[in-house]
Amino acid sequence: xxxxxxxxxxxxxxxxxxxxxxxxxxxxxxxxxxxxxxxxxxxxxxxxxxxxxxxxxxxxxxxxxxxxxxxxxxxxxxxxxxxxxxxxxxxxxxxxxxxxxxxxxxxxxxxxxxxxxxxxxxxxxxxxxxxxxxxxxxxxxxxxxxxxxxxxxxxxxxxxxxxxxxxxxxxxxxxxxxxxxxxxxxxxxxxxxxxxxxxxxxxxxxxxxxxxxxxxxxxxxxxxxxxxxxxxxxxxxxxxxxxxxxxxxxxxxxxxxxxxxxxxxxxxxxxxxxxxxxxxxxxxxxxxxxxxxxxxxxxxxxxxxxxxxxxxxxxxxxxxxxxxxxxxxxxxxxxxxxxxxxxxxxxxxxxxxx
Ligand SMILES: *Cc1c(COP(=O)(O)O)cnc(C)c1O
Numbered sequence: 022x023x024x025x026x027x028x029x030x031x032x033x034x035x036x037x038x039x040x041x042x043x044x045x046x047x048x049x050x051x052x053x054x055x056x057x058x059x060x061x062x063x064x065x066x067x068x069x070x071x072x073x074x075x076x077x078x079x080x081x082x083x084x085x086x087x088x089x090x091x092x093x094x095x096x097x098x099x100x101x102x103x104x105x106x107x108x109x110x111x112x113x114x115x116x117x118x119x120x121x122x123x124x125x126x127x128x129x130x131x132x133x134x135x136x137x138x139x140x141x142x143x144x145x146x147x148x149x150x151x152x153x154x155x156x157x158x159x160x161x162x163x164x165x166x167x168x169x170x171x172x173x174x175x176x177x178x179x180x181x182x183x184x185x186x187x188x189x190x191x192x193x194x195x196x197x198x199x200x201x202x203x204x205x206x207x208x209x210x211x212x213x214x215x216x217x218x219x220x221x222x223x224x225x226x227x228x229x230x231x232x233x234x235x236x237x238x239x240x241x242x243x244x245x246x247x248x249x250x251x252x253x254x255x256x257x258x259x260x261x262x263x264x265x266x267x268x269x270x271x272x273x274x275x276x277x278x279x280x281x282x283x284x285x286x287x288x289x290x291x292x293x294x295x296x297x298x299x300x301x302x303x304x305x306x307x308x309x310x311x312x313x314x315x316x317x318x319x320x321x322x323x324x325x326x327x328x329x330x331x332x333x334x335x336x337x338x339x340x341x342x343x344x345x346x347x348x349x350x351x352x353x354x355x356x357x358x359x360x361x362x363x364x365x366x367x368x369x370x371x372x373x374x375x
Contacts, residue, residue, distance in 0.1 A: 025360040028338025029169055029313060029351040030191075031211035038265045038355075045261065061257050069257075070250060073264035077221055080267060080275055081200040091222040091242070092250045092260045097190045097209035098124065099240075100220060104163065104186050104205060105129035107242050110232045114138045114159045114183075118175070119146045119168035120344065121188060129163070132234075138162070145345070146171040148305035159183040160231075161204070167192035169212065170342040172315030172349060173308040178202060184228045192312045193221065194270055195354055196280045204228045213312070213353045215263030218256040270354065279354050286352045286361040287311035293365045297372050299323060303345055317347025323375060331367050339364075 026033045049056040050065050059066055070092070077090040093099070101124055105113065109132045117123055117140035129135050136159070139150035146168060155162065161184040167174045169191040178185070184204035193208035200206065204225045211217035222242070229242055238244045244252050250260075270279060291309060294300045294316045303315035318324060331339055341347040352361060 022335055024335050024337040025363050026337050026356070027350045027352070027360075027364065029212070029342070029349060031217040032213075032215065033351075033353050033355045034215070034262070034266055035269050035355045038262065038269055041265055042258075042262045056258060056261055059257075061251065061254050066257060066261075067251075069261050069264055070255065073260050073267065074250065076264060076267040076271060077223060080194055080270060081206075081223060083200055083223060086201055087225050087227060088223055089226055089246045091224065091245045092219045092255055092263070093222055093245060094219065094256055096217075096220055097121070097188060097207060100188070100207040100222065101125040101128040102131070103240050103242070104161075104207070105132040106234075106236055106240050107229060107232065108184065108186070108205070109133040109160050112136060112156075112159060114155055114162040116140075116150065116153070116162070116164050117142055118149055118165050118173060119171050121169065121190070122163075122165045125163060125165070125188065133160070141173075146173065147303055149173050149175055149308040151177075153179075155179070155181060155183075161186050161228075164188070167195075167310050167312050169313050169351075170349075171345060172304040172310045172313045174310035174312065176308065184225075191351075191353075192310070194267075194276055194279065195283050195312055197276055210259060210263050212351075215266050216259050218259030219263060221263070266355075282358060283311050283352065283354065286356065286358055287314065289358070289361050289365055290314050290350060290352070293368050297368055299372050299375060300368060303347060312352060314350045314352065315341060315345055315347065316350075317341070320375075323371065326374070327367075327371050330371060331364065334363055334367050336364060336367070 045056040074090040078084045112134035114136050115126045117137050126135055136156055138155055139153035141148050141150050162181050163186045165188045186205045187203050189206050190209045191212040193213050206223045208221045210219045224242055294302045299319055300316050301319050339348050341349040
């Protein structure tokens, strides 16, 4: 039986995508070759890459606005340093909202002065700092839209007069935003858009070329823009499966349609966390993520019973990250409302039993 996969990553993808992707391993486009053995320079694959790049811009509403979409390797973690390498000349601002922000700050410090404009580290990142004042003359401001580990999400993005960079690894394509506010968006595929192995970067070309340092070819966005993400061998299969997932999302009605479902899923789970006296939420209510819900039992003695019950119900990956403890339910785009319903049923069943 297919499990209800609440794991934070890598990825949960639509069943249709798994089916089509598995067929392509055997025979891609009736070519008599597997997607794993065709040349990345073949027309069949160049078409996949073009479609993937176009779909990313189309879904984000960024076509014709001076943006380029790239599919790179090295994960979101490489973007922590690549953003600074390409864009940090003197000083940049970082909002520290969790482990991933913290890691991006550490990398950026290798390239210039980093000003932590605000941080919620003192409260184990259970809220998103607001109302902070930005210093003048920043090369850019870096944000993490969704804090996968702590279950918080930025709901209102600050108005800034410098370039805005955002790590959207765990909520890309999940909700409507004015994406043209951002100058660079990056996302490791393996949370909400595809298998591990590729990272989407959407970048406004005109922010490049302003730093004086020499940049190695592989770490220079300009290299990848000029070669259409084909400077070296791309992660063919990861890009292909990401493309299938974006096709699936477009057919479903795009971000508008998926946001509605995501809001219903999050609403269902959070209302159970609020109403059921056996559970308590971790993240501040106004900052709760619609992708990753963090919560715990009010009575630790029930842990063994609860764990056995959700496992019995076919639920996978509910344990919280070690830095928060408790539970974390990740509800990425491909998770159905029914799966969330299964979890909520187990939680209310525990209340009846206890
Ligand atoms: C998972 C995650 C990362 C790290 O991604 P890798 O691709 O493993 O480097 C970075 N940022 C956020 C918000 C994440 O959720």
